[in-house]
Each structure stands twice: as structure tokens, then as C-alpha cells.
Amino acid sequence: MKILFVMDTRVDRGSIQAAANYVRVAEKMGHVIAIYGHPNPDFPSLRFSADIHTFDYVVFIIEGWRRWMSGLRVPRVLSAVPRERRAILDTDGMYNQAISVDSYDFNYLSEQDRSEWLAHYRLLADRILQPTLAPHQPGVRSLPFYGYDADAQVSCHTSFAKRFDILQVGHNWWRWRQVSESLLPAIEKIRPQLGEICFVGLWWDAPPSRAGGMNFEAAFCVDPERLRRLQIEVKPPVPYTQVIPLMSEGRINVMTQRPLFRHFKLLTSKYFEIVSADTIPLVMLDPAEAESVYGPAGRELALHGGVADKLLDALHHTETYRQIAHEVRRHLLAHHSYFRRVQELVEALQT
């Protein structure tokens, strides 16, 4: 099968890591997956194609903004591929009722906003796929989409020196509440017992200048002074090819998650990248959520209550946590490999 992903290709965010894995693994399985576009040196591991006509299916990978689906880009795709051969992967849960989680994170500013989104969706395809194990809307097909890449696993023998005790890799987009109310108080409590800490990603130093105009001040909320007080280093994001090696520079990596994604149980690349790295992956999910993805051993990786104690425990009992991570990897290999993901995608499109 030949599948074309039409997506907003950005080197340091979104689903780009997953797309690279689909391209690579599909080839091993006798399929062809490419990203709509022309070859681009910023994306060395991706196959690009603009020959839309040669593909059997088009999958629009749609995140929380849609300006990239411009009137210049989309008509060409729609005219080349009939509707029944198009699907939407709704990565950010836009195909849901409008919701505000904890009066903080939300998918739509207004019902008008939602109706415009859904008008776009109706135009693109009937088939909606969501990377969740539990879709909320009828007609949505669950397709976890993101997966574990055993080939990317960084071995402890080849790993870089551990420069950081704690790393958090991810942009400050709807994460500040979780970080400021759970993670930072824990770090504050045990700061003298910790070495270097680093947050890598956009907007940990300051919100973007356009945040106010976008009505998204809360999404980018940050207190750089508090981070400085806690001696937390802030670094810009790295390209997707460097995410797992970078994570491997931390003894512990903490995965934070925006509330909306937790509410809809949406998976992301980060769920799996953090396990591919040579690090102790701790995820800010409740134990049941962690188990649903990572298997029974995953409960031990949940950073949910008693955060400070858990961080210290992980640092002091490295070998125990390495064993837990090892168990989790075995589970992911069995249940969440990209081989399985490609099969699921092919099935979803053929159904």
C-alpha cells in the first residue's frame, strides 16, 4: 500500500518523529509511506513526495492548528485523491465536543471555532482516526499511531555521559499548571539533593510575543524567575533526530502532559521516545493510565503523588528502575512497535 501523510512538517515538534518511523518501517514491510512535499535536508530520515496521484491513500495528520492547510495546499490534494481514500488523524482531539479541562486547557475558544474546524474536517474526509485508546465521539476509530522504535533504543553502553539529574523535554504549551503545581514544588523540596536540571523546549524562558493576540496567554504561562531560583536550566528545542540522544543525557526524564490530552487519553511521540532513551522515564500520569500504555511495570514509572520521594528513589535505586524500564520496553515491543502501528494503519484505511 502507498500512503501519503499530509502534515505540518516542523523539525522540533508534532508528529515528525512518528512519521519518520512510519516511513522506515513501512519500507521493511513492503509498503510505501511518504510525506507530502519535496526532499528537505532538515528532515534527513523522511521520504517526501508531491506525486499525489501515485498514492493509494492520503492521511491528513492534523494537530491543534490548521493554518498550514491553506487554500494553496489542500485543493491540489483533494483534486488528486478521492474522498474515500482520505483519512484524518486527529492528534489533538479536535474532533470532540468543546471542552475546558479544569477551567484551564481547552480544545476550542468557542462553538463557532469548533464549527469551523469541523467544516474543514468534513471537507477533507469522512474517516477520523484518533491516537487514543478510548475515543469519546461515535464514529471515531482508535488508532494509537505513535509507537516504540526498538531500533532507536539507546544502549546504556553507548549512551552519553549523564549531564543532568532531571530532564524535561517538551514545549511549555499548557504544561505550566502541572509543572508549577506538582513538579516544581517537589524539586523545591529536594533541590539540594539534586544535580543539574534542565527543561528543553520552547517558551520556558518567555511566552511568544504573539501569545496575547492569540488568546492563549494561559497556554504559555511561565515564571522564569521561579525556574531560575530553582537553578533549572532552560534550553531551546532540538530537532526530532536529537530528542532521544538528548534525553539519554539525563538520569531521569520526566514526561509532562497537557490536561486536555490526559482527558482524552491521547498518545504522543513523547510517550515512547522517553522509553527509547537511556534514562529512567518517569511519566506524570496516574498509575492506571501508565499501565494502560506501558503495561503492569509502567505503574512504577508513574509520577503521581509523592513526586519528590519518587524522584529521589529513582536516583538512589537506578538499577531497580532500569529493570522496570526494561520490562516496559518488552511490553512496548510486544504491543506498541511501529510494525504493529503500520499494520493497524493499513487495516484502518482498508476498512
Next chain:
Amino acid sequence: MNLLLVAKLDRYARAINTITQYVRAGKDLGHNVSVFGEWRSEFSWLPHSLEIGAFDFAVFVIYETDDFPELPHLARLLDDIPRERRVIVDCCGRYNDTVQVEHDSNHFQKLDGHHGWEWIEGLRAVSDNILQPTLRPLRGDVRPFRFHGYDPTAVARSYSSAGEAASAWSGATNGVKPCGVAYLGSNWQRWTQMRRFLEAIEPIRDKLGTIRLAGWGWDQRPDWASELGVSGVDVDTTLLGRLRVETTPGVTFDNAISFMSQAHFSPIFHRPLFNYLCFVTNRTFETFCADTIPLLILPDQLIESIYGPEARLLAPHEDLAWKLDDIMRHPEMYWDVVLKTRRHLAQHHSYRKRFQELVTILES
């Protein structure tokens, strides 16, 4: 003919004046021209329509990607108007291989997320009939169509002679003008030329009175330009301060002529890309409607072919300060050129003529 114009309207930018003129000229010539979309009070003088089936042709006026309507509307347009009845006016030379001139380019992937190939293939997906407001398209499959034009009825003040104009301009009969130099336009890819202009007039700064720049980006480099690493929207506030240059926000299109009329001089710059592509803009023509002496800081080829041979005298070339000084000493001679150029523009570049050219293209 029933003509549907598809464009994003902005009272401060893009082709709002040109579109207004097409609606008027079309009506005068017995055609029906509407803008695609729902009627909006802010553009109350423009007829709007969503009745796609009622139109013979759709003319897409494209500057940016968001000049295309939102997708559901666009899909209806493409479904209901056959391809051969769609035309694109490519106002920024997007339908070319990528061209880089100084900091300027026809494709800014950092800003709109689209590479050059996608502009070419995307525009071709909408229509085979692509027009550019240029004297000489680079591609063989583009037709030259200047699109913008001159409206003689919009001239701020008509004069029966150059002597009368010079007298009014000098303040003898019409009061003193509040500005020496007024420039209207955003600081998008203009700074290199503006800097050169300001440095050149520095020796005669005290003779000029107020210098005023209207448009966004003249007071400071926008934050987004710094964040994205986009050049060509630079500014040197020290230079502006030293020359006592006033900067103000842009003015709406219906106040453009009166704004320029406040000044003795109004320079016409085109962005470097447009100079290279020999493109014209609304301001190329509109400045001659103002009660001012236009300074043509444009390529010679464009000056001659648009404004006629007389207009060369309005081009300062390398000695701007001398030219301004000379105009101030001999205003009648220069106003004679301005008045002749207005007549030339009225004869060759009126919107009535433009509209007829468009009809010929559509019917061919």
C-alpha cells in the same frame, strides 16, 4: 459579463483600492463585478456574493496564502466554477521559481510554511490562466497584465497649468504644506531603499520640513521578524531620530491620496523583488493622484514604459539631494512633467482600460 473577485480585503493593504476601482469601472462598462463572500459593513461600497453560479468568471487576487478563502468556501468555488473560467492575478510573483533579491524573495517559507514548488503547483491546481502585473513575466506560461491602474477622477487637486500647480505647491496660493516628504507603505522589504533615500537627503534636511513615514514597521523592527529571523523589515531608529523622521501607523486606502497630498514630495519605492520582476503596484499609479511631486525611485525601464518618456525627469537617480533642490528652485518645470504624466496615465492606464484588457484576456 459577471465577474467574481476572490480576494482578502484589507482597508490598509493589498488590492483594496484596485478592487474598488474594478467594481466601479466594470459597472460603467455594463458589467457586474462582485467580491466573493458575505456582505460586510466595513466594505459596504463593494457588492458581495456567495451565489457562485451567477458568475461567468472567478478572478483570484493572490498576495498571500490567506487570499484563498477558507477551505469549505474554496471547495464550493472550485466545484462550481470550471477551471477554464478561473484566473489568478499573482500580485507578488509567487508563480516563479524562487527568486532572492537582497533580503527579499517571492517565497517566504518561514512566514507562510510554503516552499516555492508548492506555490507553483498550488496555483496551477486552481487555474492555467495566471496573470502577473509586470511588463515581462519570467515564465512562458504567465500573461502580463498590469492589473493596477490610474483613476483620473481621484486626483486630489487639478490644475490648468504647471504655473498654477507650482504656485500652489510653493505655498503662494494654497497655504504651506505640512510635510516636506511623505511616504505611505509598510516597512516590508523597503528599509534598504529608505535608508539610502534618507541618507541622500540628509545634506538638505533643514530645507525639507517634516518627513513622515506611514505604515507598520517604521518605528521598530517587529518582534515576529526577530523571532523568525526574517530580514528586510529592519529599521535604524538612530538614523530616523537624527533626521527627525516622524513615523505613524498606516492610513486606510481611502485616505492614502490625502495623506500623500500633505507633502511636497512622495517617493515611490517598489520592494527589491518587484524591481527585479518589473512589477507594478497600486501605489505606482495612485501617487500621481496626490497633490505632490512623486519621486520615481524605480528602474528606468519601468519608468519609461509606465509613465512615459517625460517622467524620467522625476527620477532622482544617484543625486537625490540635488534633484530635490532643483525641484524646489524650478517647481513649474517639474509640475509640467507631473501634469503630462497624469495625462499619460489617464490615457494608457485608466481602470476603464484595465478592465477592458481583463475582459479581452478572459474572453480569449
